[in-house]
Amino acid sequence: MTTETRNFELRLKQRPGSDVSPDDFTLGDSPIEAPQAGQVLVKVEWLSMDTYLYERTIGDAMGPAIPLGSRMPGRALGTVVSGGLPAGTLVSGDFGWQKYATVDASAATALERNAAPDTWYLSALGAPGLTAWLALHKVLKPAAGKTLLVSGAAGTVGSLVGQLARELGLNVIGIAGGAERCKWLMQHGYQAVIDRKTVTDWKQAMLAAAPNGIDFYYDNAGGRILEAAVQAIAPGGRIVLCGHSGEYTSPTAKLTATDLLYKGLTLHGFRVWDFTAQFKEARAALLDLIIQKKLHMEETIHHGLASAPAAMDAMLNGNGLGKHLVKVHED
Numbered sequence: 001m002t003t004e005t006r007n008f009e010l011r012l013k014q015r016p017g018s019d020v021s022p023d024d025f026t027l028g029d030s031p032i033e034a035p036q037a038g039q040v041l042v043k044v045e046w047l048s049m050d051t052y053l054y055e056r057t058i059g060d061a062m063g064p065a066i067p068l069g070s071r072m073p074g075r076a077l078g079t080v081v082s083g084g085l086p087a088g089t090l091v092s093g094d095f096g097w098q099k100y101a102t103v104d105a106s107a108a109t110a111l112e113r114n115a116a117p118d119t120w121y122l123s124a125l126g127a128p129g130l131t132a133w134l135a136l137h138k139v140l141k142p143a144a145g146k147t148l149l150v151s152g153a154a155g156t157v158g159s160l161v162g163q164l165a166r167e168l169g170l171n172v173i174g175i176a177g178g179a180e181r182c183k184w185l186m187q188h189g190y191q192a193v194i195d196r197k198t199v200t201d202w203k204q205a206m207l208a209a210a211p212n213g214i215d216f217y218y219d220n221a222g223g224r225i226l227e228a229a230v231q232a233i234a235p236g237g238r239i240v241l242c243g244h245s246g247e248y249t250s251p252t253a254k255l256t257a258t259d260l261l262y263k264g265l266t267l268h269g270f271r272v273w274d275f276t277a278q279f280k281e282a283r284a285a286l287l288d289l290i291i292q293k294k295l296h297m298e299e300t301i302h303h304g305l306a307s308a309p310a311a312m313d314a315m316l317n318g319n320g321l322g323k324h325l326v327k328v329h330e331d
């Protein structure tokens, strides 16, 4: 049981611009709601910073826009305080940006502790890990010895894609923002990196980084990086469209039939939720790699509920490596 009596939450005050500011939110409080029959009271321990959430603060491309004045939703990890599950059970769910969540028991997924840190349920063993593994294994299906280009390579999905690709025997070329992130990629087995913050000619940069050609492209960026990848990739190349971080506040990619047709390219728009039937297989494979210490997740931790806006901004702008998380009860 908790001795606290008040819950604190962050509400969306105004739609953010290209940067996310604490001024875009207000902090509200209310009594902690006791769970009714069939409900659980969860102490929200960790908030997951994800691009889909930012997309929902600015518009409705990734699901309904979050109404102004309402509590921020968002994936999270917590422990059960009381209600329909044993106290102390580790649970995940869309608990939102608050310190305590009173939710139906069906909205809290009980998790088993395993070889990975608990927080990896929000990254390597959560939606980002499933996304990386499934898009690579079920869509791109690359053969060993081939070359894969990855954008957003130092982020959550991208860093997992890179590790999984190397495990498959691929040459991996990463695109990331800034010298520090590029250096980190080179220290982690990438054959070459492209710093998106210094590139002037994208096609030339890609061809220079991959003298033997690019066979596969894992796209987390969209925009002009995707346009250039279509130009630079080898005939018969395969591209998986996973995210479009480069298009939130910049023009979307323009692709022509000529580009795609005469090179015989395949583009696959990937949505992880189309692959639920393969989640079990993907989770087992990811956990196996974790147990073998072949999969690592870098984390950037932000402290306290009030740090969530800054955490979202850092995640979007690539300030900090890997998965961005907010440790909620650390104000």
Ligand SMILES: NC(=O)c1ccc[n+]([C@@H]2O[C@H](COP(=O)([O-])OP(=O)(O)OC[C@H]3O[C@@H](n4cnc5c(N)ncnc54)[C@H](OP(=O)(O)O)[C@@H]3O)[C@@H](O)[C@H]2O)c1
Pocket: 049, 050, 051, 052, 127, 128, 131, 151, 152, 153, 154, 155, 156, 157, 158, 175, 176, 177, 178, 181, 196, 220, 221, 225, 241, 242, 243, 244, 245, 246, 247, 250, 270, 271, 272, 273, 315, 316, 317, 318, 319, 322, 323
């Ligand atoms: N399709 C699906 O089912 C699915 C599921 C989960 C996630 N996703 C997508 O996968 C992508 C990666 O997700 P994540 O959670 O791992 O996020 P993330 O990569 O940790 O964070 C986003 C990254 O985008 C990069 N970025 C920012 N502005 C950019 C720009 N103008 N051009 C190119 N890159 C830019 C930044 O890295 P750098 O500064 O290093 O470039 C930033 O760190 C996201 O687009 C997300 O929406 C898709």
